[in-house]
Amino acid sequence: MNQRMSLTWIICAPLFIVFVLAASVFQQYLYDLNQEIDDAYADIQQQLERAEKVVTALDYTFTHNQRPAENILFKHSARVVANVCQIKPIDGLVLAQGLSSSFAVPKLDLSYMLIGDASLCDSKPSHDPSLQIKLSMAPILSFLHDMDEYIYGVHYVDSSGYIISSPDTISEKVTYQQIKDFISESPLWSHAIAAPNMIAVDGPYRSVIREQHEWLLTLILPVYRDADYQGLVAVDIGLRELLSRMPHLASRFDMIDLNEMAIPTFAYRPHKLTSEYADYHQVVFYKLDIQSELSNFLTEKSGNLLVVALVYLFLTGVLIYLNTRWDRQHYAQLAARDPMTGLLNRRGMESFLKGKRHSQYLAIAVLDIDDFKQINDAYGHDMGDRVICYIGEQIENHIRSSDAVARFGGEEFVVYVTAKEKEQITRIMQRIFDAVCRESPLILEPGFTISGGIEVVESTTDRSFEDLFKAADEKLYVAKTSGKNQLVY
Numbered sequence: 001m002n003q004r005m006s007l008t009w010i011i012c013a014p015l016f017i018v019f020v021l022a023a024s025v026f027q028q029y030l031y032d033l034n035q036e037i038d039d040a041y042a043d044i045q046q047q048l049e050r051a052e053k054v055v056t057a058l059d060y061t062f063t064h065n066q067r068p069a070e071n072i073l074f075k076h077s078a079r080v081v082a083n084v085c086q087i088k089p090i091d092g093l094v095l096a097q098g099l100s101s102s103f104a105v106p107k108l109d110l111s112y113m114l115i116g117d118a119s120l121c122d123s124k125p126s127h128d129p130s131l132q133i134k135l136s137m138a139p140i141l142s143f144l145h146d147m148d149e150y151i152y153g154v155h156y157v158d159s160s161g162y163i164i165s166s167p168d169t170i171s172e173k174v175t176y177q178q179i180k181d182f183i184s185e186s187p188l189w190s191h192a193i194a195a196p197n198m199i200a201v202d203g204p205y206r207s208v209i210r211e212q213h214e215w216l217l218t219l220i221l222p223v224y225r226d227a228d229y230q231g232l233v234a235v236d237i238g239l240r241e242l243l244s245r246m247p248h249l250a251s252r253f254d255m256i257d258l259n260e261m262a263i264p265t266f267a268y269r270p271h272k273l274t275s276e277y278a279d280y281h282q283v284v285f286y287k288l289d290i291q292s293e294l295s296n297f298l299t300e301k302s303g304n305l306l307v308v309a310l311v312y313l314f315l316t317g318v319l320i321y322l323n324t325r326w327d328r329q330h331y332a333q334l335a336a337r338d339p340m341t342g343l344l345n346r347r348g349m350e351s352f353l354k355g356k357r358h359s360q361y362l363a364i365a366v367l368d369i370d371d372f373k374q375i376n377d378a379y380g381h382d383m384g385d386r387v388i389c390y391i392g393e394q395i396e397n398h399i400r401s402s403d404a405v406a407r408f409g410g411e412e413f414v415v416y417v418t419a420k421e422k423e424q425i426t427r428i429m430q431r432i433f434d435a436v437c438r439e440s441p442l443i444l445e446p447g448f449t450i451s452g453g454i455e456v457v458e459s460t461t462d463r464s465f466e467d468l469f470k471a472a473d474e475k476l477y478v479a480k481t482s483g484k485n486q487l488v489y
Contacts, residue, residue, distance in 0.1 A: 014315035116162030141166035153236035199278035250296030344406035358459035449485035
């Protein structure tokens with residue numbers, strides 16, 4: 001790491017990575033959501049196909065059964081309520097007639113009711129063969145109603161003016177006027193008659209003959225006998241149950257009739273219902289609730305988001321650690337470097353030499369600028385600083401990477417050199433001496449010189465840096481007192 005990171009960078013850099021990870025988690029949530037929506041649509045289509053089979057089976061039964069059962073008698077009760085005749089089985093029992101008790105049909109829980117004009121209660125079903133046929137098939141409506149929880153009601157509507165429905169609770173509070181309106185004015189008739197070979201679909205709508213006014217979807221098929229229109233069979237589907245089969249989803253599904261309204265803007269992934277046997281003009285869509293989805297996302301993906309948060313804390317911790325490490329290194333370098341020249345200082349040189357592996361010979365040289373006080377007095381301290389920096393650069397440029405140079409204060413420089421031969425050390429020091437003196441006029445027009453004392457020893461010599469430095473400094477003194485501008489070994 002080349003420079004210290006700011007606090008803003010430490011906070012924001014991991015945030016970018018965390019944002020990418022969180023976006024990936026959210027993308028996976030959307031993928032899972034879309035998969036579940038697709039599964040829900042497939043389930044809705046499958047349940048509607050089952051309902052289509054129910055209404056088709058009813059249509060076949062009421063179309064082809066043309067005579068009443070002779071051996072089975074349905075025990076029914078009849079009463080008139082508000083000018084409406086209500087006929088339903090007694091306690092849901094079906095008993096065998098004319099057979100021995102060993103062939104008795106077991107008890108069955110039946111729930112259906114025939115409603116119509118009050119005059120129906122004045123006659124017996126046996127007096128009306130058509131009514132007897134329809135009533136003998138009424139238990140089938142009860143059986144089919146119990147097949148699936150989303151089937152709210154199963155009906156046979158006769159053109160003569162009566163309705164058989166299962167369960168019986170559907171019809172208990174229906175008025176005579178509602179029966180008339182339903183049979184004479186209901187759009188179900190026109191829908192069914194317009195396409196007799198295709199299941200007509202009506203809805204969503206609120207049932208007028210239900211106390212709770214549930215939203216329903218109705219599948220209808222007309223019943224014909226010898227090309228004569230007899231009535232229709234219908235299956236009511238409760239949309240609440242049909243569209244709520246994925247309870248773990250945050251938002252809910254809804255359905256509209258394209259003949260009644262356009263797809264709303266908030267509809268997510270709208271799906272038009274299709275069937276080979278039914279004429280659907282309904283669209284199912286996911287009613288996306290952003291707040292609910294966000295809450296569900298945080299709940300379902302809490303584990304993933306916890307990992308993302310831990311990643312953020314980890315990355316932030318790593319950056320803080322790197323910053324702290326950089327600070328330690330930086331301040332350690334400041335403590336080991338001369339602030340003006342950038343060279344090692346005394347502490348830096350001692351640290352450099354600790355554990356240093358030397359060649360056969362090593363040398364400690366102490367170099368000093370001749371007459372530096374006169375330079376400062378004549379040209380000012382700024383020029384003196386330039387001279388010091390110049391000498392530091394020249395020494396660094398003419399030593400190898402295995403060597404080192406330090407400024408110990410004032411105009412005094414200490415050079416460490418190691419080599420296999422003494423002559424190589426002498427050549428290196430002479431090269432430094434010549435370069436400094438030769439190019440000094442570029443800094444100070446009259447030029448200037450340096451003097452130096454050099455202590456060369458074998459690397460196996462057990463002498464401390466302090467001893468070598470002291471010996472080199474004594475030789476510097478000799479160079480200074482014997483004419484300057486020279487190196488003394």
